[in-house]
Amino acid sequence: MKKITLLSLMLYLGMCLSAVSQSWYSEDFETVTPPAFPANYTSVDQDGDGFEWFTYDASGQDPWTANGNIAGSESYENTAQALTPDNLLIIGPLDLSASSGSPSMALSWEAGATEATSTGWHEEHYSVYMETSTTPGTALFSETLAEGQVLYSRSVDVSSFIGNSAVYLIFRHHSCTDEWRLGIDNIKVRTVANDDAGVSEITMSDPAMLSSGDQAITGVISNYGANTITSVDVSWNIDGGATSMETLTGLSIPSFGTYNFTLSDVWTPVNTGSYVIEISTSNPNGNSDANLTNDMSSKTISIVTQFVQRLPLYENFTSSTCPPCVPANAQMLSLFGKDPQTGINAGKWSLVKYQMNWPGIGDPYYTTEGGIRKTYYGINSVPRVEIDGGWDQNGNALTQTIIDQYYAAPAFVEISSTYTIIGKTVDVSVTVNAVSDIAAFTSSNMVVHMAILEKETYLNTNSASNGETEFQFVMKKMVPDAGGTSIGPLTMGSPVTVNDGYTFNGSYVLPPDGQSPANLAVEHTVEEFNDLAVVVWVQDLSTMAVHQSAWSVYTCGAASATSVDATCGAADGTATASSTGPGTIYQWDDPSAQNTATATGLAAGLYNVVITDDLGCQVTTSVFVNDAGGANVVTQAIPNSCVGGATGIVNLIVTGGTTPYSYLWSNGGNTQNITDLTLGDYTVTVTDGAGCLTFRSASITDPEPIAATSLITSSNGNNGSIDLSVTGGTPNYSYVWDNGATTEDIMGLAAGVYSVTITDGFGCTMTASYTVPVNPISGIASVDAFSELTIYPNPFNSSTTIEFTLRNEQQVSIAVLNIVGELVYAEEKGTLRNGIHKVHVAGDRLAPGIYFVKLQIGESSVTRKIIHN
Structure with missing residues (x-):
């Protein structure tokens, strides 16, 4: 009797398991040798471009690193470039007659955009069909993938095909172009379990500000089962730590439906950094989940302390031989104008324009570096605009809404940059500073790009066929080249500075067309060197994401002046000024107000000159014209003993000329040496016995x-x-x-x-x-609020870390004081929980010297000395 009971129990369990989940078809492509398909697969190239479905090993690509072989179809191919696929993958006929009697049946699969990013080429569109012939009819499911490198698990109800002995599954890749590659894997037809749920997406904000405090736990629950879900347990943890669970009731999630949830529990991060949150479901409708493999989703969330204003980068690919480029350029000009600091969108954009070598003979200002950028983005048609490494649309589609959208996105890295122009040499300095630690900054593929632009060109119309006569912000040279300069990974508080430059070679040349570009080793295409500008940006080469851009700020050239003595008592001296800036205008303060580099006919005296370069930058310098044959004068300045004192001394050593000498100082003194001087500059006129004048100056310091x-x-x-x-x-x-x-x-x-x-x-x-x-x-x-306070390194250069342990929850703030007790930096950390905490102090905020860090913890504080080298 016992044996009969045990056998009955085993049979009963087997029937129950069969009813819960029975697979009628499954394919993961692991038994084939790519690019081949299993025997019952047919690939149809409906658009006739020669590209169709294939299999390949995708284990080296996100999101397929755990999948191995998958089926793929391309909307971009490196040689052919942009494709417009209409490719069918037909599977069958499949015999589902054994499914007769099943209560329900579902088709499931995994889909993803490979080699793409959320700001790049992921918008692959596909549809799924189940038919009784090889001709697709009404799609059971269609979608355009919303993100790149994300694995999507999809299911549809196919209960209407239960018991059918000849059905066909059809995956159709269509209605998209110039993205990259659609992947499909783990195709299954199975009996739908009664109770099967999972978290299909986590919708929490990333990144999130530490100061925002509590983070809502949000996501999407998908019902993969046959029964409507009325209740489910949702569990979550951070970095694999303690798990919290909440039961959601009063639900009504239909079979294959979804539900957007927000838990009553919250996560309160206490430190900046990257955290992995895992959210999973269990016990749908109070029953065991039939499929534990689809219960959980995870997401990396960066917690940051601050962000800065983003300056979006617009990269415009265009040509003077491209008719559609005319309205695209006109649209961008109407929105941006010709000056990034004026107009309706002042301060909201940076722009680099790459002239292309097609269509036709192409633009004569095409450069091979522009071609490299074109290939990098996979561009095969113009006009095309990339915004911060994405968007990838015709510039004619640019609107104020899009500009505002990109401008509103926070940035977590700041850029400061300056450049100088000396002759034909452009030198650029860029400093990149991460203001928060986010996951994206751990990439080793971060680079700084520098592009030298000409603000407006007019001569590249010799091959024009589209009627344009002027072109703004045309790229002339990338520094050092189109590959940029590696700076990654980035760390908050550790700024990176890159100094580089380029000297344009030879003389100006206007190439005949884009097929014969200028050889920059021996010539250049700069129409006016005083019309150059520089745009810099930080980009991740692997994801194409541009994290920040900036207009480099022009730095005035240095000014200097020399003189030739005048004949004693005559007005025949000269003074010559120069500047390292491009193309200058001079204005002297001599009686004739001369405006040339060299002022002539000058009597002995002090002369000032204002030099204005072609970029409007002004510098001033001074020079003495002495009388030839006058006294030789050497100054010796002795600084003040105390700050604000009046103990400074200037001594003169006077020789030559004709004695006796007389003296007239700028402070009214008339002796050879002057004493009791305060901080400042002092000028003396020494007149010898022949009336010849000699001028000198000296500075008293504190x-x-x-x-x-x-x-x-x-x-x-x-x-x-x-x-x-x-x-x-x-x-x-x-x-x-x-x-x-x-x-x-x-x-x-x-x-x-x-x-x-x-x-x-x-x-x-x-x-x-x-x-x-x-x-x-x-x-x-009471007990101490904190313990184990350490500061390292100290002394420090780029940054130092303050590490402390809280014994209980406390309000924390940090202040940095200079050596005289003045506040130079402060930051509120908010309420922090017990545990170990770290605060970073960036060296670029501080000049070298001694400082005090005051850590305020609740009602207590501790102060420590730090030294910034």
């Missing part, structure tokens, strides 16, 4: 001020202390405290205010007061 920084230990009785560090002035220092102490540091102090007078080696003094607080633990039954 020493660095005496400054003291303190490290104060609070007092719990008489154990407080003040530890001073003194800089500036002139060593050695002496100390007089108001409690009678004469040492630099004092200890054994009760709580209170202590004053000290510090005297340096020249007798200069500085007085300061310091407060020793009462130890907050004294007299109360």
Whole structure:
């Protein structure tokens, strides 16, 4: 009897399992040798372009790294470039007669866009059919993939085909172009389990600000089963840590339907960084889930402390031989204008225009570097515009809404850049600083691109066939080349500076067309060097995402001047000015207001000149014209002893000329040497006995001020202390405290205010007061708010890290004070939970020197000295 009961139980369980999930067809392509398909597969190239479905090993590509072989169809191929596929993958006939009696049946598969990004080429469109012939009828399912490198699990109800002995599955790749590659895998036809749910998508914000506090747990639940889901358990964890669970009730998710959920629980991140959240379902309708493999989804979320304004980069691929480029360029010009700092979108865009070598003979200002950018983006038609490495549309489709959309996206890296022009040499300096640590910045493929542009060109119309006569922001050279300069990965608080430049070779040339571009090794196509600009940007070469861009700021050239002495008593001296800037205008302040580089007919005296270069930048310099044969004068300046004092001295050593000498100083003095001088510049006119004039100037400086920084230990009785560090002035220092102490540091102090007078080696003094607080633990039954405070490295260069452990939840802020106690940087960290925390202090915020970091934790604080090299 026992054996019969056991056998009956086994039979019953087998029938139950069969009813729960029975597979009638399954294919994962692992038994074939790519590019071949299984025997019952047929690929049809309906568009006739010679490209059709194939199999390949995709294990080296996201999102297929765990899949191996998959089926693929392309909308872009490296040689043929953009494709417009209409490709059928027909599977069958399939005999589903064994499914008779099944309560329901589903078709499921996995889909994804390979070698693409969320800002790139992922919008593959496909449809799925189940038919009784090889001709597709009404699609059971159609979609355009919303993201790249994301694996989508899809299911549709095919219960109407239960028991059919000859059916065909058809996957159709169509209605898209110039993306990359659609992938399909793990195709299954199976009996639908009664209760089968899973988290198909996590919709939480990424990145998220640390200051925003609680992060809502949100996502999408998909019902893969036959029964309507009325309740389900949802669990989540961060980085594999403690799991929280919540039961959702009152639901009504139909078979193959979805539900957007928000849990009542929240996640409160306490530090910046990248976190992996896993969300899964269980117990749909209070029953065991029939398929545990589709329950969970995960997502990496970056928590950041700050972001900066984004300046979107527009890369415009165009040509003077392209008729459709005319309205596209006109549309962009109407929205942007010719000056990035004026107009309705001032400060909202940067622009690089690449002239292409097609259609026809192409634009004469085509460069091979522009061609490299074209190939990088997979562009095979113009006009085409990439916005921050994506968008990939005709510029005629650009609207104010799109501009505002890209401008509103936060950026987590800031760029500062300057450039100079000296002759035909353009030198560029770029500093890149990540203001937050996000997952994207861990890429080793981050580069800085620098593009030298001509703001407007007119001569590249010799091969024009579209009627355009002017072109804005035309790329002339990328520095050092189209590959950029590697800077990745990026780390918050560790700025990266790149200095580079390019000298245009030879003379200007206008090539006949884009098929015969200029040889930049011996010639150039710059129409006017005073019309150049520079755009820089940070891009991830692997994802194509542009994280930030900037217009480089022109730096004025350096000015200098020389003179030729005048004949004593005559007006025949000269002064010559020069500037390293391009093409200059001169304005002298001599009686004739001369406006040439060299001013002539000058009597002895001081002359100033304002130099304006062709970019509108002004610099000023001065020069003395002396009388030939006058006195030889050497100055010796002795600085002040104390800051703000009047102990400076200028001594003159006078020889030659004709004695006696007379002196007239700019402060009214008439002696050879002047004393009791304050900070400033002093000019002297020395007249010899023959009336010949000699001019000299000298500067009186102050020493660095005496400054003291303190490290104060609070007092719990008489154990407080003040530890001073003194800089500036002139060593050695002496100390007089108001409690009678004469040492630099004092200890054994009760709580209170202590004053000290510090005297340096020249007798200069500085007085300061310091407060020793009462130890907050004294007299109360509480524990320290924090422990284990460390700062590393210290001294530091690019950044330093403050690491501390909280014993309980506390409000935390950080302040950095300079050596005289002035606040130079502050940051609110909000309420942090117990545990280990890290705060980064960026070196680029601070000049080299000694600083104090004050960490405020609840009602307590701790101050530590840091040294920035």
